[in-house]
Amino acid sequence: MSEKEALLALQNGSDIRGIAISTSDQPATLTNERVEKIGQAFVSWLKEKMPHKELKIAVGQDSRLSGQSLKEALFAGMAHEPITLIDCGMATTPAMFMATIYDDFKVDGAIMITASHLPYQYNGLKFFTAEGGAEHEDIEAILERANQAQVQTGKKAKIIEKDLLSVYAADLVEKIRKGIGSSDKPLAGQHIVVDAGNGAGGFFVDKVLNPLGANTKGSQFLNPDGTFPNHESNPDNKEAMQALEQAVLTHQADLGIIFDTDVDRSALVDAEGQALNRNNLIALISAILLKENPGATIVTNSATSQHVEDFIVGLGGKQDRYLTGYRNVINRAMELDATLAIETSGHAALKENYYLDDGAYLVAKLLMANTDLPALIKDLKQPKETREYRFVIKEEPILENGQAIIDRFKTYVDQKKNLSRLVDHLEGVRANFSTGWFILRMSLHEPLLVWTIESDKENTISLLVEEIMPFFMEEATLDRDNVIKK
Template identity: 55%
Template sequence: MSNTQKNDLSALQNGSDIRGIAMQTVNKEVTLPNQVIEKIGYGFAVWLKEKKHLAVDSLDKPVKVAVGHDSRLSGERIKTALIEALTNAGIDVVDVGLATTPALFMATQYEQYDCEASIMITASHLPFEYNGLKFFTASGGAEHEDIAYILEHADWDAVTWENNQGVTMKKNLLEEYSADLRKKIISGIKTASNPDMPLKGKHIVVDAGNGAGGFFATEVLEKLGADISGSQFLEPDGHFPNHVPNPDNKEAMESIKTAVLENKADMGVIFDTDVDRSALVDRNGQAVNRNNLIAVISAIAIQENPGTTIVTSSATSEHLKDFIEQLGGHQNRYITGYRNVINQAIKLNQEGTHTSVAIETSGHAALKENYFLDDGAYLIAKILIADAEMAVDGKNFSSLLENLKQPVETDEVRFKITTDTVQQTGETVIEAFSKFIQEAPDLEVEPDNLEGVRANTLGRYGSGWLQMRMSLHEPLLVLYFESDQKDAIAQLKNDIRSFFMKQEGIDTSSL
């Protein structure tokens, strides 16, 4: 493969995933045509053999890989091209059709599937024209360096071993995965009067955003006795006609809030497209995402594992830290990126620090008891169990938030970086902003911070904090504010505007 081809493919790397344009639009050309997908399939086969040491070259017992996709319009096309590459390389494929990212990982754990690896075709919450690939083996998801290796070896010429043509079989993975979730919920709820229908009497509204998560309403909740009337957008539709399937999106959360209140439901559940993220709304319409979601699962984890550590992404509230510590737990505030927080949690456990949860404010939540897999459906199942157990005392899951102080104001500004040297420009602005904060009155740099620059506010701004960091996936600087004093953020933004207006290489119009 030429260096030019390698560079073209390397541009498809998105951290520990692959993402690109799968459908042509007026402004965007396709970067994931069939021939590129096939090459990536060959690179994956090489990676399985050379890096994961699987017997891809075995003529007696071929390696088996599960392949599935979310509701995106390009999913079937990409799956077909990917299966052709894998079978050409001598790999047997289990085509699981519509599925979720967590379910694809579980295909490597279920004995009846006997898959050594799996691939999920998804681009999470991105617009319909995007798609991508996530890779798993039984030991977990691919890392950043694994994706780089796959793309570097993405060519038929890299398949040097003798092989037979692989075969393809079809299975319904979501059926197996749903049954597994039902079993876990039944096992977890000890107080149900009807053990086989432990959610009977609960009214739960699900918003799947037309992604792959509609099964959770019909195949999990309803079969456990829950009333799911008022659930919305359960049908897979890759146009995503109703709202962005993203539990970190204000419009999406407003939609599920409205559905809960209009249907007088006990709770609302919302998923992203491939169901590795989720969030809730309580019966009063309060959003339980971001810091609130972290608080709920932290409270559950600490009750089950006193003194445990919770790893979070960096942009979390000081109130959350106080909340976790008051419960007897510890917070490890790490850097943004779901693989980053998961790997930090795994590392802490290996070093002897008991760590139960790794969770980002975006809704990626991974529990030690569940392979440290960021699984939005398992997270909800865990909270449903706690909610049912608390009902004995007349409480519900939102009762866990009673001692979490809520900020008076929050805001976010996203500065587009306009230069070609995105990383360098971003780092330059962050360094300059750090120096600016050190000299500014009523702002103090927070030393316990590993990402960008974070400062605590005091004096005329009242109690609060701000943080600026690089976006992981876009050419942006993200500036987040949180304050316990009304109108303090507006004053702070006005006071720092002059600094940003002097910076080169960023668009300040959003400020």
Template identity: 50%
Template sequence: MTHHHVLQNGSDIRGIAIATKEQAVNLTPQATKQIARGLIHWLTQNPELARAFQEGQLKIGIGRDSRISGPNLLEAFSEEAVRLGVQVVDFGMATTPALFMSTQYPQFKCHAGVMITASHLPYYFNGIKIFSEKGGAEHEDIDYILSHSEDLPASHLGSVTSADLITPYAQDLVDKICRACDGQEKPLSGLHIIVDAGNGAGGFFAEKVLAELGADTTGSQFLDPDGTFPNHVPNPDNKEAMESIRQAVLAAGADLGIIFDTDVDRAALVTKSGQILNRNNLIAVLSQIVLAEHPGTSIVTNSPTSEHLKVFIERLGGKQIRYISGYRNVINKAIETNKAGIDCQLAIETSGHAAFKENYFLDDGTYVAAKILMLLPKLQTEGKSLDDLIDQLKQPLETQEVRFKLEAEDYRTLGEGVIDDFRQTNIEGFAFNPENEEGVRFDLSHPYGDGWFLLRMSLHEPLLVLQIENDQAGYIPAVLRTISTFLDHYPDVDQEKLKELLK
């Protein structure tokens, strides 16, 4: 029985772990056991690991975020791996980046790290992210793992031990921040920094990192793991979540706010003045950091970034490479760029996935926070703030995102067809922008104001996504009406969301 493609989501595995009225469970303990077998088959393609497996020396680390289905799936995975002779290290509650580091830290040296998480998705989802010592599993690796679930001979050599991964991981971050601040022991003393963990797995950051560095963390919120996510979606790309941390920062008069997603591979920040550093703003801050350290470097982003960001990066002497969405895609493009002899220090998506070359190109929200914390004491002494870092980044006056459901069986063909046809259209005030590898991008001018829009396929759903930015007020409805007229030729593109906006 191979329903395995149902569980594949790019380079992750995702599924329903708790039944709802609409959806039956497909990420079952049984499916998890099959994934454990698939992982062993995948790892043992390497002769060295095959030998380790034969001798009962294959070591797999496993952790989970705060989801309520986590303990059950973790247990199913461990049980199966142990039955087959694997040395399992159960890290309990952990973060996605920490699981990768379990393959690097000398005290663990796991051959693979397995993280049970579905990032910011609703509580009834869960999923699995997989790392080898080389980095995250690719799309084709997940394909292999899900399609190789045949049984292996049982072995009495397996075992499971529990270990704490978060403490050494947090200590590692503390050491890096101290080193970057000229070896000061408490570089953050005198700073008031608030953490919002959204009841995910990132609550440790307040006590084990910030407090250790001397920061005052009073007013931090939702640090307790709770897989029902009672307060807000743990997603730094979500408006309500960002407003929640923004209010907390302003109410406490804090110097900085940091918010993580559930499994802590993404972060966003709020400055003292309440300015939100996510999306283009976060890319701008991190670009300044890497360009100060590596003049002239290139930065890979996904495609829906503003034209203003490109100008900002180029003014700092850097180059922006706009690439297709999907955090693995952006990371792989950066790795490829370096292989081609062009220095590229940062891969980052507008969703907040950010990976530094110096940190194994691992997308890690705590590392992003750490890079910014390294900067704070320096800014303080110069009488500057994080707001000053994005002063030069022009903000669009108005933005709009609209999603269109594709009602066709073969939705991909429909979506790609619409995009191809749009590319050929000639509309006064819409100038085709060739510097784009995903969907179709146009620059807007009179009679549509001054801005740009991008129409692209959603990564994993049957949707077309439209993003518009304009530097002149009041023109977005005109842009929407023109696009709507164009889409009228395609009855299978559902314009309901757009029509609501135009009312």
């Protein structure tokens, strides 16, 4: 692979991601040398967009082990320009966007060093301007410039350190107080535990909940630790949610909150240990927003439950199922002037909050409701069974082979009298059967086909799988010996 191909391969949709720490079977791809070039390219890209400005750029990082060295590489790539660089230290993805908004910062561009919930060896870069997060084509342009970058000498940039996270937290505190209608401690008497998964979200306890009067005893894994020693930092992970559920029950808390590593995703657990993530979370925030915005549109990713659509419609709203990927649902929401863009993974972007996927603001909005949250979704029907299979595509070209299987699966489904395919579905294959539905789609970030199944009757998914699994077992480009079942 040429150096240009290696650089372009770092694109991960609307951000950059790669291996930052070499392992025995994974050589580093997001190297300091490449990140230095990317830093130089970002400045060049911004200068073209803002040719007459003296640029200010902020950089922050989550708890990953490679974060500091990658930040130094970014600064090295940008230091030869006469600009101001703000080192924000430990930060979150939504806070880095807000650095373009807050009067104390008002930066022209911001970079967050993160790879979300991925294992410790990964890292990545997310880019922002005041217009929002970088788009797919922006990342392509930045990487193309990085490929053309030349080594520069001299240091013209001014580098300063500034605490962004405290400013961001104080903003959340003020918004929650205003939303509840109290200037003091509106969460007094509430016992709330936080699981930060050793990512960047531990600030939410000391800087947000405690000033609002909440009892946070039992909060766990708040210290940043890039080895992630306790569980995956991911509100869409069963083990992580179980850890929070146990903390809530052990400490008899009223509510549990969990964040992913860079805090652009979150989820909750109620006092009974019931997970309020995925479809439950979509319904919960939809109920609050539809009360404030009657008839509003909620944009979701494609793999949401039919029960979610029924719930939203029952509240007078509209659901628009769209392509998986947080930038996809956000852009769709902006196009439709929707109140909310949200994915089952926990990404949630509210119109009232710059269409920013912000896990901490999502939690803040739920706290502002100042009500019994589980009661809001008491009418949301729950499936009796759910199951997911992940099929590894073992042969290149991955996208082409995956799409070919999806096309053949469409024909297969159409020939089944007991299945009814949704012909206007935008992503993969979605079909109904007598007691539920399923969707087969390409994974956004991995060489996988994901088959998600939901049924309203117990002991029916196994029968469906027994009928349909032979289709996948005949596909030669799939690793048929290592099917992942969840």
